[in-house]
Amino acid sequence: MSRKGIRLLAILAAMSLIVAIPAATAQAKKKIITISGSTSVYPLEIKLASKWIKTKKGKKFGFKILQGGSNVGISDVSKGRVSIGASSRDPANGDPGGLVFTRIARDAICMITNNSNNLGNITQDTIKKIFLGPTFTDWSQVPSSPISGGIDPVGRAATSGTHDAFRNIFLGGSNQGSFVAAKSSNGLVQQTVQSDPRGIGYVSLAFTSGVNVVSYNGVACTLRNAASFQYGGVRSFYFVTRGAPVGGVKKFLGWVTHSNKANKIIGTDWIPLH
Amino acid sequence: MRSRFGLQKAGPRNRSDQRAELLLGALACVVLALIAGMIIFVFEKAWPSFSNNGLDWFWPWAGGNVDDELVHIFESPSDPSQFVYTMHAWPLIYATLLITATAVVVSTVFAVLSAMFIVEFAPEGIRRLLEPVVRLLAAVPSVIYGLIGILVVVKFFSDHLITQSARDSVAGVAALNGFSWGVGALILTVMITPIMIAIVVDALRAVPVGWREGSVSLGVNRWRAMLTVSVRAARPAIVAAAVLATARALGEAIMLSMVTGSVGFQPNPIDGFIFFVEPARPLAATIVDNAEGLSVVPFAQTLYAFAAVLLVSAAFLSFGGWYIRRRLRTYTLSPI
Numbered sequence: 001m002s003r004k005g006i007r008l009l010a011i012l013a014a015m016s017l018i019v020a021i022p023a024a025t026a027q028a029k030k031k032i033i034t035i036s037g038s039t040s041v042y043p044l045e046i047k048l049a050s051k052w053i054k055t056k057k058g059k060k061f062g063f064k065i066l067q068g069g070s071n072v073g074i075s076d077v078s079k080g081r082v083s084i085g086a087s088s089r090d091p092a093n094g095d096p097g098g099l100v101f102t103r104i105a106r107d108a109i110c111m112i113t114n115n116s117n118n119l120g121n122i123t124q125d126t127i128k129k130i131f132l133g134p135t136f137t138d139w140s141q142v143p144s145s146p147i148s149g150g151i152d153p154v155g156r157a158a159t160s161g162t163h164d165a166f167r168n169i170f171l172g173g174s175n176q177g178s179f180v181a182a183k184s185s186n187g188l189v190q191q192t193v194q195s196d197p198r199g200i201g202y203v204s205l206a207f208t209s210g211v212n213v214v215s216y217n218g219v220a221c222t223l224r225n226a227a228s229f230q231y232g233g234v235r236s237f238y239f240v241t242r243g244a245p246v247g248g249v250k251k252f253l254g255w256v257t258h259s260n261k262a263n264k265i266i267g268t269d270w271i272p273l274h
Numbered sequence: 275m276r277s278r279f280g281l282q283k284a285g286p287r288n289r290s291d292q293r294a295e296l297l298l299g300a301l302a303c304v305v306l307a308l309i310a311g312m313i314i315f316v317f318e319k320a321w322p323s324f325s326n327n328g329l330d331w332f333w334p335w336a337g338g339n340v341d342d343e344l345v346h347i348f349e350s351p352s353d354p355s356q357f358v359y360t361m362h363a364w365p366l367i368y369a370t371l372l373i374t375a376t377a378v379v380v381s382t383v384f385a386v387l388s389a390m391f392i393v394e395f396a397p398e399g400i401r402r403l404l405e406p407v408v409r410l411l412a413a414v415p416s417v418i419y420g421l422i423g424i425l426v427v428v429k430f431f432s433d434h435l436i437t438q439s440a441r442d443s444v445a446g447v448a449a450l451n452g453f454s455w456g457v458g459a460l461i462l463t464v465m466i467t468p469i470m471i472a473i474v475v476d477a478l479r480a481v482p483v484g485w486r487e488g489s490v491s492l493g494v495n496r497w498r499a500m501l502t503v504s505v506r507a508a509r510p511a512i513v514a515a516a517v518l519a520t521a522r523a524l525g526e527a528i529m530l531s532m533v534t535g536s537v538g539f540q541p542n543p544i545d546g547f548i549f550f551v552e553p554a555r556p557l558a559a560t561i562v563d564n565a566e567g568l569s570v571v572p573f574a575q576t577l578y579a580f581a582a583v584l585l586v587s588a589a590f591l592s593f594g595g596w597y598i599r600r601r602l603r604t605y606t607l608s609p610i
Contacts, residue, residue, distance in 0.1 A: 149441060158344060184531060191425075
């Protein structure tokens with residue numbers, strides 16, 4: 001081999017060492033817990049994980065957290081690609097076997113309208129007539145609506161956990177009609193309703209700024225009402241593991257479900273279990 | 275033996291040249307193998323969707339609602355013998371064609387005229403400013419166009435262009451809230467025009483000055499000379515630019531997913547002005563919106579079928595572009 005080739009090899013080897021050393025030491029020090037899944041659970045799991053790694057037990061662990069959606073989390077964890085899958089929907093018949101769903105928090109789904117439409121209350125019956133039918137296509141048909149004109153229903157794509165929860169809780173298990181705009185995230189639904197005076201949509205409680213939050217069946221969509229179970233539109237967040245959690249994952253889940261500190265974090269925007 | 279550059283190769287073959295030849299050849303083969311592998315992979319995944327639907331997959335009058343079909347496929351039972359595959363994807367194909375064709379036609383006109391201005395008519399100062407700006411615009415990520423689309427363009431359409439009576443006329447069928455194929459096509463035009471301008475400018479510059487000077491000396495004004503000589507000579511490059519722009523437009527997903535309305539609706543041209551503000555959802559945006567459902571086997575196969583259609587269209591596009599450039603070869607510069 002020529003001199004140049006040897007020099008090149010040496011440089012390459014040195015470079016790979018530089019890259020490899022820190023990675024190796026980091027791995028020796030900390031065990032990495034990987035999470036993937038629901039975009040709704042993401043803000044919560046970030047807060048929980050960054051708090052836990054500051055505790056005595058959590059110090060030895062690091063986190064790698066990815067989003068992708070509830071179904072992605074469930075399929076990832078069932079194939080062993082991640083240690084925890086985050087899900088914002090209940091277990092379903094089609095899910096792979098051997099998964100353990102641990103409930104970590106509850107979340108409220110709120111009905112929202114544009115700020116220029118300060119609709120006070122909406123009943124389940126009205127929601128069904130707007131999102132299933134469409135029996136109601138004009139706001140003047142909606143009881144106590146302050147505006148008139150066509151209704152623009154905005155929803156989520158069929159693959160999202162929020163869509164699943166909305167279907168089971170608000171629509172009694174039926175799918176929303178195909179005329180409902182199927183947005184790919186909570187934020188896009190919020191943005192659409194914010195800019196459309198005739199829009200109505202459903203989002204997670206954490207996405208209700210800048211829009212009019214409508215009471216559901218006479219109960220306001222607030223953290224307090226959801227925590228006391230007066231508000232009907234409540235769903236659960238889960239951490240999903242393959243088999244019962246073990247090792248670091250077990251310690252983390254124990255802390256999330258039992259410690260006061262975790263409860264306090266959950267209580268900022270979501271509903272703690274106890 | 276002569277190499278491509280017309281140089282005589284040195285007698286005994288140079289060893290480092292030989293090594294470079296082998297290495298580069300191997301790299302090219304790897305790229306080819308990657309592309310072939312990708313096509314085989316996508317088609318293998320997509321096949322069940324096509325074979326279960328036959329021609330109804332593409333047929334415009336196959337009926338059914340594409341969003342309902344997606345939900346049914348997503349909710350298939352986990353038993354493979356009971357997978358649901360029914361998919362009549364015409365509304366999505368139609369939306370893709372409509373948005374892409376509109377954007378490419380409009381931007382071709384804009385790009386040729388702007389390129390003519392930059393090359394021939396623009397004062398030096400303006401030209402020096404315009405060219406870097408055009409190149410910068412060509413490099414802006416599409417998600418930024420998407421954000422501007424949602425926050426500005428969609429809102430403008432909704433507040434100022436769509437009347438209450440127009441909204442009422444289609445209430446319960448389609449929401450006219452600004453999210454529409456028209457906004458998608460408009461922003462897409464803005465996205466692909468800079469790429470086309472950059473290519474056409476280079477092509478117009480490559481036209482020998484003598485050709486244009488010759489026609490000017492025969493008494494033709496600059497505008498006519500530009501149009502009849504330079505633009506004519508640059509036709510293959512204009513086709514090449516249009517092909518590149520179409521490829522980008524076909525595959526554009528994020529921006530279109532953000533502004534086109536997220537409904538598998540078929541805008542109808544006989545609706546008059548409303549037609550332009552009706553919602554639609556092209557193939558690539560459908561893949562992005564539903565990527566979450568990849569864990570459901572038949573649903574993933576359906577998404578791969580969308581991808582396969584896009585892949586084949588891109589292939590046909592390059593082939594079509596190559597064929598047109600070949601036909602145009604007479605009286606033009608050699609293909610660029």
